[in-house]
Amino acid sequence: MKVLETADAMRAWSEEQRRADKSIGFVPTMGALHEGHASLMRAAAKGNDIAIASIFVNPTQFAPHEDFDKYPRTWDADLKICEDCGVVAIYAPRKDAIYPPGYATYVNVEGLSEGLCGVTRPIFFRGVATVVTKLFNAVHPHRAYFGQKDAQQCAVIRRMTLDLEFGIEIVILPTVREADGLAMSSRNRYLSAEERTRALCLSRSLFGAEQMLRDGVRDAKSIVDFVRDGMAEVQIDYVELVDADTMQPVEHIEKPSVLAVAAFVGPARLIDNVVLNPK
Amino acid sequence: MKVLETADAMRAWSEEQRRADKSIGFVPTMGALHEGHASLMRAAAKGNDIAIASIFVNPTQFAPHEDFDKYPRTWDADLKICEDCGVVAIYAPRKDAIYPPGYATYVNVEGLSEGLCGVTRPIFFRGVATVVTKLFNAVHPHRAYFGQKDAQQCAVIRRMTLDLEFGIEIVILPTVREADGLAMSSRNRYLSAEERTRALCLSRSLFGAEQMLRDGVRDAKSIVDFVRDGMAEVQIDYVELVDADTMQPVEHIEKPSVLAVAAFVGPARLIDNVVLNPK
Numbered sequence: 108m109k110v111l112e113t114a115d116a117m118r119a120w121s122e123e124q125r126r127a128d129k130s131i132g133f134v135p136t137m138g139a140l141h142e143g144h145a146s147l148m149r150a151a152a153k154g155n156d157i158a159i160a161s162i163f164v165n166p167t168q169f170a171p172h173e174d175f176d177k178y179p180r181t182w183d184a185d186l187k188i189c190e191d192c193g194v195v196a197i198y199a200p201r202k203d204a205i206y207p208p209g210y211a212t213y214v215n216v217e218g219l220s221e222g223l224c225g226v227t228r229p230i231f232f233r234g235v236a237t238v239v240t241k242l243f244n245a246v247h248p249h250r251a252y253f254g255q256k257d258a259q260q261c262a263v264i265r266r267m268t269l270d271l272e273f274g275i276e277i278v279i280l281p282t283v284r285e286a287d288g289l290a291m292s293s294r295n296r297y298l299s300a301e302e303r304t305r306a307l308c309l310s311r312s313l314f315g316a317e318q319m320l321r322d323g324v325r326d327a328k329s330i331v332d333f334v335r336d337g338m339a340e341v342q343i344d345y346v347e348l349v350d351a352d353t354m355q356p357v358e359h360i361e362k363p364s365v366l367a368v369a370a371f372v373g374p375a376r377l378i379d380n381v382v383l384n385p386k
Numbered sequence: 387m388k389v390l391e392t393a394d395a396m397r398a399w400s401e402e403q404r405r406a407d408k409s410i411g412f413v414p415t416m417g418a419l420h421e422g423h424a425s426l427m428r429a430a431a432k433g434n435d436i437a438i439a440s441i442f443v444n445p446t447q448f449a450p451h452e453d454f455d456k457y458p459r460t461w462d463a464d465l466k467i468c469e470d471c472g473v474v475a476i477y478a479p480r481k482d483a484i485y486p487p488g489y490a491t492y493v494n495v496e497g498l499s500e501g502l503c504g505v506t507r508p509i510f511f512r513g514v515a516t517v518v519t520k521l522f523n524a525v526h527p528h529r530a531y532f533g534q535k536d537a538q539q540c541a542v543i544r545r546m547t548l549d550l551e552f553g554i555e556i557v558i559l560p561t562v563r564e565a566d567g568l569a570m571s572s573r574n575r576y577l578s579a580e581e582r583t584r585a586l587c588l589s590r591s592l593f594g595a596e597q598m599l600r601d602g603v604r605d606a607k608s609i610v611d612f613v614r615d616g617m618a619e620v621q622i623d624y625v626e627l628v629d630a631d632t633m634q635p636v637e638h639i640e641k642p643s644v645l646a647v648a649a650f651v652g653p654a655r656l657i658d659n660v661v662l663n664p665k
Contacts, residue, residue, distance in 0.1 A: 114551040126405050205551075209632075211497050212515070212549035217490045236491070237550075240519075244551045270491035271516075272393040272484075272523045353488075 108189060109196040114245040117198045121159070121247045129156035133248035133275075135239060138162040139179040139293035140188045143283040147252040150280055152193030155250060160189050161198040161242050166206065167213075168234025174374075179296050198246055205241060214240045214271070216263045219354050223259050223367055224378065227344050232263050239264055243273050251275050256282040256290050258365045258380045262354050282379070284310065290379040302373035305340050309368055312337030313381045316366050320383045325360045330383075334368060344369035344376065351382065360385045387468060388475040393524040396477045400438070400526045408435035412527035412554075414518060417441040418458040418572035419467045422562040426531040429559055431472030434529060439468050440477040440521050445485065446492075447513025453653075458575050477525055484520060493519045493550070495542045498633050502538050502646055503657065506623050511542050518543055522552050530554050535561040535569050537644045537659045541633050561658070563589065569658045581652035584619050588647055591616030592660040595645050599662045604639045609662075613647060623648035623655065630661065639664045 111117040124131055132151030136144050144160075152158035162185055169175035189197055213233050220232035243251070251268075253261050261279050268277050283291045288310035289303070298306055312334040319330055327348040334346045346368045348357050357364045360383055367380040390396040403410055411430030415423050423439075431437035441464055448454035468476055492512050499511035522530070530547075532540050540558050547556050562570045567589035568582070577585055591613040598609055606627040613625045625647045627636050636643045639662055646659040 114553065118551075118553045122404070125401070126407075128405075207548075209545070210549055212493065212495045212546045214491065214493050214550075217492065219490060241549075241551045244553065266488070267491045269486075270489055270520075271493075272520045274393065274397045274523065 108186065108194060110186075111196060111198050112200060113204060114200065114241070117196075117200075117245040118247065120196065121245075124157055125247070130250070131155055131246070131248040132158045133242075133246045133251045134158070134160040134194075135242050135251065135253075136160055136162055136185075137164045137178065137293065138185045139181050139296070140185045141283075141291045141293065141295075143254050143256060143291040145188055145192050146283050147254060147280055148189060148192035148194050150278065151250065151252050154278070155248075157196070158192070158194045159196045159198060159246055159248065160194045161200075161246065163198075163200055163202075163205065163238070163242070165234055165238040166202060167237055168231050170228065170230060173228075174294075174297075179293055198242070200245070205238070213237045214267065216267050216270070219259070219263050219266055222354055223345055223347060223349065224369060225259070227369070227376075232260070235260055236263055236267050239267070240271065243268075243275060248275055250278055252278045252280060254282060255279050255382070256292070256379065258351070258367055259354055262352060265352075288314065290377075292377060294375045294377060297375040298373055302375070306372045306375075306377055308338050308340055309370060309377060309379045313366060313368065313379060316383065317381055320360065320385065325385060327356070327358050327360070330360075330366065334366065338368065338370055342371040344371060348383070387465065387473060390475060390477050391479060392483060393479065393520070396479075396524040397526065399475065400524075403436055404526070409529070410434055410525070410527040411437045412521075412525045412530045413437070413439045413473075414521050414530065414532075415439055415441055415464075416443045416457065416572065417464045418460050418575070419464045420562075420570045420572065420574075422533050422535060422570040424467055424471050425562050426533060426559055427468060427471035427473050429557065430529070430531050433557070434527075436475070437471070437473045438475045438477060438525055438527065439473045440479075440525065442477075442479055442481075442484065442517070442521070444513055444517040445481060446516055447510050449507065449509060452507075453573075453576075458572055477521070479524070484517070492516045493546065495546050495549070498538070498542050498545055501633055502624055502626060502628065503648060504538070506648070506655070511539070514539055515542055515546050518546070519550065522547075522554060527554055529557055531557045531559060533561060534558050534661070535571070535658065537630070537646055538633055541631060544631075567593065569656075571656060573654045573656060576654040577652060581654070585649075585651045585654075585656055587617050587619055588649060588656060588658045592645060592647065592658060596660055596662065599639065599664065604664060606635070606637050606639070609639075609645065613645065617647065617649055621650040623650060627662070
């Protein structure tokens with residue numbers, strides 16, 4: 108497995124593959140890989156001639172008070188997971204090369220970046236859109252893979268890819284969960300055993316909402332109230348039912364809509380969501 | 387000469403050229419081509435296997451009160467100039483395809499975009515950086531060519547290309563002038579004969595400043611005052627001596643610095659600049 112550390116090296120290698128008529132699937136990650144990432148990498152390897160993953164903890168999507176410094180770095184374990192999933196090259200740029208002195212350029216997806224996670228994390232999606240642009244420009248893939256767990260990020264990346272005309276197909280894959288329902292997240296490592304147990308109220312409440320939908324409930328307020336009640340034991344950031352593309356609030360479920368939650372559990376801020384499809 | 391109207395068609399054609407190991411030089415324009423553009427296109431044709439130009443009057447770089455609607459469109463003459471300069475393909479996207487409903491993504495080069503022209507035209511460089519990103523993603527060139535007449539735009543594009551890691555070489559070529567010194571601009575068409583004569587005070591004052599430099603003057607204030615005096619017959623927007631990379635004011639010329647002016651002359655807002663090199 109090849110490890111490329113500069114954009115120039117990555118770009119040259121990628122162009123070589125394209126010239127040889129190889130399709131490239133790309134999975135951008137911040138490392139601390141888990142089965143969610145693995146599912147994306149396996150799909151990238153299966154759906155393309157070549158799978159590339161990036162590992163880069165992106166400072167511009169963390170606010171100063173957030174967990175950039177303590178974000179888990181598990182390089183050796185990450186390499187093993189990538190290799191097992193059929194990834195043939197890892198792009199792992201250095202922070203100083205990605206954001207050199209005088210760095211000044213940011214990509215902003217207006218509107219989509221402002222609600223939900225954008226309220227508590229106002230620079231988050233600007234950082235994500237910017238670094239994904241840079242990664243896309245270095246890796247130049249045919250397809251890029253993201254997890255539905257980050258529903259708002261998926262919407263931002265889809266919009267940005269369309270708007271900036273990257274010509275890259277964005278593939279969104281389902282959230283991967285632990286056996287007890289907890290959505291997999293690199294930040295689950297922050298949880299104590301007690302917090303880990305309390306954190307289950309997120310997925311449990313979302314699954315309850317899915318049952319309400321099956322029982323015929325369609326109005327957002329009933330569903331959101333139910334989920335908020337179910338999450339009483341954690342500090343709720345938001346519970347919202349939104350349109351999957353625009354991330355704007357939905358009052359009544361008429362098409363597939365995203366029920367998204369965020370909560371602080373001990374030192375971790377966790378997010379989760381389910382798609383409520385009325386059909 | 388090929389005319390491509392969609393990003394997909396442009397991208398496919400460009401990738402075909404790259405696979406055939408052809409280098410691509412790209413000149414983005416808003417049409418209304420003049421000898422300044424022609425000099426860029428000839429350089430692109432000479433310095434690369436293939437030269438591509440784009441013709442697109444970009445609405446997001448015009449404020450509502452500005453001249454988007456009346457900006458000159460001279461399609462047939464433009465094609466002739468492109469062909470004569472050795473351009474083999476023109477990318478001419480439709481406005482609705484470039485900015486479809488729901489469009490939300492903007493590229494912003496912070497700091498560099500705010501002074502000089504950014505004061506009078508606060509959304510201008512955001513629009514430029516955004517559309518150039520989109521054009522780069524569709525055309526995917528090896529080199530892109532811009533004119534020094536738009537000094538601040540050159541700084542913004544250079545910074546953006548570096549920051550977003552496009553892997554594209556930015557080539558800046560000298561301002562092309564009419565025989566009497568007026569910097570060529572598509573907006574010169576807006577000038578009456580009388581305004582055309584008055585507009586000469588911009589280049590005349592800049593040439594005077596070059597003479598001051600040769601005479602040993604190094605302080606910005608003396609030079610800027612001289613130029614302001616020389617431009618008394620037009621409505622000055624700004625006269626500033628700035629660093630060529632950061633566009634920050636320079637008080638004393640110690641390295642090549644840009645003396646940039648902007649003025650309203652009748653219906654036209656004109657810009658011009660010279661590089662003052664103390665060596």
